[in-house]
Amino acid sequence: MNIAVCVCQVPDTASVIGFVDGNGDFSRVHEVMNPYDEYALEEAVRLREHYPPCEVTVFSVAPDSAKEMVRKALAIGADRAILVDHTVVSDPYQTAIALSRAISVFYGDVLPDIVFCGKQSTDFQSAQVPPMLAELLGMGAVTGVCSLRFSSDALQVEREIEGGIEFFDLHYPALLSAEKGLNIPRKTSIKSIMEARKKQIDSYSLSLDVDPYVAMTGLKSLDRKKRCQFLSDGKELIMLLREKHKLF
Amino acid sequence: MYKYLVFLEQRDGIVKNASIELWNTLQQLAAVREDVTVCGVLAGAVDLHQLYDSLAGNGAVYHASAQGFTLYNSERYARLAADIFKREACNALFFADTILSRELAPKLSIRLKAAMLSGFPLFDATGADSGTLRPVYSGSAIASFHFQSPLRIYTISSVPILSATSSRGHIDFIPLQRPFSDTEEEFFPLLRRMTMREGRPDVTEAGIIISGGRGVGGAEGFVLLEQLALLLGGVVGASRPAVDEGWRPQSEQIGQTGKTVNPALYFACGISGSVQHLAGIASSAVVVAINNDCHAPIFDIADYGIVGDLRLVLPELLCALQDFLKKQ
Numbered sequence: 001m002n003i004a005v006c007v008c009q010v011p012d013t014a015s016v017i018g019f020v021d022g023n024g025d026f027s028r029v030h031e032v033m034n035p036y037d038e039y040a041l042e043e044a045v046r047l048r049e050h051y052p053p054c055e056v057t058v059f060s061v062a063p064d065s066a067k068e069m070v071r072k073a074l075a076i077g078a079d080r081a082i083l084v085d086h087t088v089v090s091d092p093y094q095t096a097i098a099l100s101r102a103i104s105v106f107y108g109d110v111l112p113d114i115v116f117c118g119k120q121s122t123d124f125q126s127a128q129v130p131p132m133l134a135e136l137l138g139m140g141a142v143t144g145v146c147s148l149r150f151s152s153d154a155l156q157v158e159r160e161i162e163g164g165i166e167f168f169d170l171h172y173p174a175l176l177s178a179e180k181g182l183n184i185p186r187k188t189s190i191k192s193i194m195e196a197r198k199k200q201i202d203s204y205s206l207s208l209d210v211d212p213y214v215a216m217t218g219l220k221s222l223d224r225k226k227r228c229q230f231l232s233d234g235k236e237l238i239m240l241l242r243e244k245h246k247l248f
Numbered sequence: 249m250y251k252y253l254v255f256l257e258q259r260d261g262i263v264k265n266a267s268i269e270l271w272n273t274l275q276q277l278a279a280v281r282e283d284v285t286v287c288g289v290l291a292g293a294v295d296l297h298q299l300y301d302s303l304a305g306n307g308a309v310y311h312a313s314a315q316g317f318t319l320y321n322s323e324r325y326a327r328l329a330a331d332i333f334k335r336e337a338c339n340a341l342f343f344a345d346t347i348l349s350r351e352l353a354p355k356l357s358i359r360l361k362a363a364m365l366s367g368f369p370l371f372d373a374t375g376a377d378s379g380t381l382r383p384v385y386s387g388s389a390i391a392s393f394h395f396q397s398p399l400r401i402y403t404i405s406s407v408p409i410l411s412a413t414s415s416r417g418h419i420d421f422i423p424l425q426r427p428f429s430d431t432e433e434e435f436f437p438l439l440r441r442m443t444m445r446e447g448r449p450d451v452t453e454a455g456i457i458i459s460g461g462r463g464v465g466g467a468e469g470f471v472l473l474e475q476l477a478l479l480l481g482g483v484v485g486a487s488r489p490a491v492d493e494g495w496r497p498q499s500e501q502i503g504q505t506g507k508t509v510n511p512a513l514y515f516a517c518g519i520s521g522s523v524q525h526l527a528g529i530a531s532s533a534v535v536v537a538i539n540n541d542c543h544a545p546i547f548d549i550a551d552y553g554i555v556g557d558l559r560l561v562l563p564e565l566l567c568a569l570q571d572f573l574k575k576q
Contacts, residue, residue, distance in 0.1 A: 013386055013504060013523060024389070035505075093357065122504070124384050126366050131354035140437045141322070143351045157437075160499075161259075161347045162453050164444035166320070170437040180505055181498070213363035215394045222383055222390040222530075228537070228553045234565030237536065237552060238572050245534055247456065247513045248480050 001054045002112040003044045006099055006133070007037040007073055009066050010123045022218040033069045036118025038076075039178035042185040044116045045077035047150060055079050057106065061086045061098050067201065074196035075188040082106060085205040091212035092124075096132035102204050103137065111137060114155075115175040119144045127177075134175035141175040142168050146182055250284045253338040255329055256299075256309065257348055258292040259320075260444065266344030266404075266453065268302045273370060273407040274342065275305025275417075289332045291317040291325050296421055306417035310336075312424045316431020319442065320348055323435035326355050328428060333360060345403040353401050362399035369406045369510075369531065386504060386523070387530030405531060406510045448483045451500055456482025456513045457532075459502060461525070462489040463518020463539060463558060470495060472562040473517060479569050485509065487519045503528040518558050521546025538562070 009031040011017060018025030033041075041058070048054035058073045058081040060066060070081045084102045089095050103112065115137070120127035127143065134141030146165075147158040155170040159179065188196075231237050241247045252274055256267045271288060278284040288309035290299075296311075303309070310332050316324060329352070333341055341356065343349035345367050357364040368382040384391045451457055458477040460470055470484060477484050486496035488503050502509055504524040510531035517538045519525060526549060529535070537550035538561050547553045554561050 011385065013527070017385055017389060019389065092354075093363075096354075096358075122386060125508070127350045128354040128357070128364065128366060131351050132358055135355045135358040140435075141351070141355075142437050144347060159347070161442070162450040164442055166442050167440045168437045169440055174437070211396060213357065213395070213397055214365060215396055216391050217394050218392040219384075220390055222388060225548050226535075226551055228547045228550045230547075230553045230555065232554070234554075234561070234568040235572075237554065237565065238569055240552065241513065241534070241536075242572070245513075247534065 001047070001051065001114070002107065002110075003047060003054060003056045004103055004107075004112040004115045005037070005041050005044045005056060005058050005073070005078060006115065006117045006129070007041060007058055007060050007069070008034050008118075008121050009060075009062050009069050010034045010121050013122065017221075019219060019221045022220065024219045031066070031069070033072060034118050034121045036120060036122070036178055036180065038118070038185040039180060039182040040116035040118050040176075041073055041076055041078065042183045043148060043176075043178060044114070045186075046183065047114070048077065048079075051150065051152075057082065057112075059084060059099055059102050059106075061089055061095050061102075063087075064203075070201055071193075071196050072188060074199040074201075075192040076186060077192070078199075080200045081202070083201060083203045085203070088206070088208045091214045091216075092126050092128035093132060093213040094208055094210060096129050096136055097208055097210055098206055099129070099133050100136035101206050101208075105204065105206075111139065111173045113172045113174075115139065115173070117175065117177045119177040119179050130175060130177035137173070137175065139173045139175045140170050141177070142170065143177040144179040145176045146179045148176065148182070250281075250340065251336060251338045252278075252284065252286045253329075253333050253336065253341045254286060254288045255341065255343045255349070255352075256288050256290040257344060257346060258290060258294050259442075261292070261294050261318075263290070263294055263299055263302070264344060264346065264453075266346065269407045270342055270344050270370070270404055272304045275303075275307070278305060278307075287332075287336060287338070289329055291328055293318060300419055300421070303419050304416060306419070308420040308422050310422050310424055312428040314429045314431045317428075319439045321435055321439060322352055322355060322437065324431070325352055326359060328424075329356055330359050331428075339398065340400040340402065343401070343403045345405040349403045353403050357401050360399055360401070361397065362401045363395040363397035364401035364403075365393055365395070366403040367405045368402070370402075370404045383530045386527035445499070448477075451483055451485045451502060451509050452507050454483040454485075454509070455511050456480050457485040457502070457509060457511045458482055458515040458517065459485035459487065459519060460490055460496070460517045461487035461519030462493075463520075464490060464495065465518070465558075466493075467495040469518075469558065472558070472566065473515075475566055476515070476562065476569070479566065479573065480513075482511075482513070487522075487525045516546050516550065517562070519546055520544045521549065
């Protein structure tokens with residue numbers, strides 16, 4: 001079975017992003033693997049362990065500096081990795097196009113059986129790439145999967161919705177995006193890190209002949225500090241919430 | 249001419265409030281703009297009388313009520329929405345921001361070759377060139393986005409609270425015949441079944457959230473929060489420590505590793521205000537913080553604060569609220 005996992009890098013939440021003239025200054029930012037992608041990768045590696053033979057290939061639209069993150073993915077258990085040139089990509093649509101092209105080039109005529117993605121990336125939280133990628137590849141998809149049951153001819157997944165759970169049946173090939181809590185991602189060991197050094201990372205440079213659908217035109221610090229009005233008791237609060245804000 | 253199509257999301261035979269509020273707000277816009285019309289598309293059987301009473305303004309709602317539309321099916325729903333969008337020559341497709349729309353809208357973006365933006369408040373739906381704003385990077389920054397296609401898809405996370413009830417006009421429910429009445433074909437992924445949790449709405453759909461953290465001290469402490477939620481018509485939420493301790497269920501967890509919420513009113517009780525928690529409440533309108541520690545970071549982003557012991561502050565607040573409501 002062939003499994004593809006799409007991973008990306010995001011700024012570590014604790015990192016401070018600087019802002020200069022409508023652009024972000026990421027010089028002091030530490031980049032890490034998108035936390036949601038860790039769940040996707042872990043699930044792929046588990047399937048590989050339980051149902052051999054299986055090959056897990058990681059795809060990442062990221063700069064060369066992401067090689068460290070990609071080596072970590074290999075240490076977690078992926079077999080090889082493809083790093084896709086990120087400079088041509090500026091919105092989720094182009095990212096999805098780049099990934100679909102890389103996947104098509106790598107696998108040729110036969111699509112991978114499963115494509116795993118993280119539900120969304122913590123930087124922009126648009127959650128658009130996985131469903132777009134599925135549509136471009138012509139695969140069925142379920143996003144935000146919290147539980148997965150695998151058999152040789154079908155998949156059964158669960159996902160949380162507002163106030164409940166949905167249960168889906170899927171055929172192969174399928175794309176799944178992982179919700180937090182799908183599994184508990186493993187830690188890498190010295191041994192796995194050493195083995196990862198021997199695994200192959202290829203770079204793809206694709207020319208994209210499509211324009212982005214959306215352009216991000218300005219980035220500013222969001223000053224969330226408000227002037228907190230301290231109150232001494234509940235009565236005052238109730239009056240304000242009711243009379244001033246009409247909240248109830 | 250702007251022709252807006254609103255996807256009215258139905259689950260269990262009930263159209264979601266978020267979809268109705270979105271329709272009503274867009275109808276208010278259409279009432280003052282001659283160049284804007286609003287129509288809707290609805291998949292699945294619902295109580296049409298009840299829906300008619302909830303929807304304001306004038307417009308057609310295209311309704312596919314055949315059995316195969318009852319449960320969500322991404323391929324079937326996508327074909328329906330795309331077909332109506334093209335047939336009615338719409339420019340923009342609006343969804344309430346939900347699990348369903350986050351899955352369906354990007355698929356439609358590819359099919360309709362439409363630019364999409366997800367999870368932002370209904371800021372300026374007329375496609376003005378000033379760009380559309382949304383918090384990014386866990387709420388530490390705000391970015392403006394421009395569409396690069398004349399066709400647009402939006403998933404809207406919150407609509408402004410309507411100041412006046414919109415006028416009732418006339419809604420035309422137009423039942424859709426073939427091919428939307430033939431639903432023999434099965435499209436995978438197939439939704440086999442759905443189980444709904446009993447009781448209160450999900451935190452992601454709540455307008456008022458009374459949230460508790462480590463400072464609540466235990467599961468019993470949350471009883472006061474539940475009482476407050478009941479009186480105000482809200483739901484209870486929790487920060488990660490409270491869930492990790494087992495005091496509240498995972499479904500109530502709010503924050504970076506939990507849910508992102510956008511209520512009109514958010515009470516943070518015994519919550520210190522870590523970056524990870526704030527990431528989940530960036531879009532809250534009014535924040536009230538109650539904490540023992542006057543230096544807690546939560547007070548930096550709260551509109552109102554009470555410094556004190558929750559076990560004293562909350563009962564007093566509940567009493568005052570009960571008195572106030574009795575006098576109404």
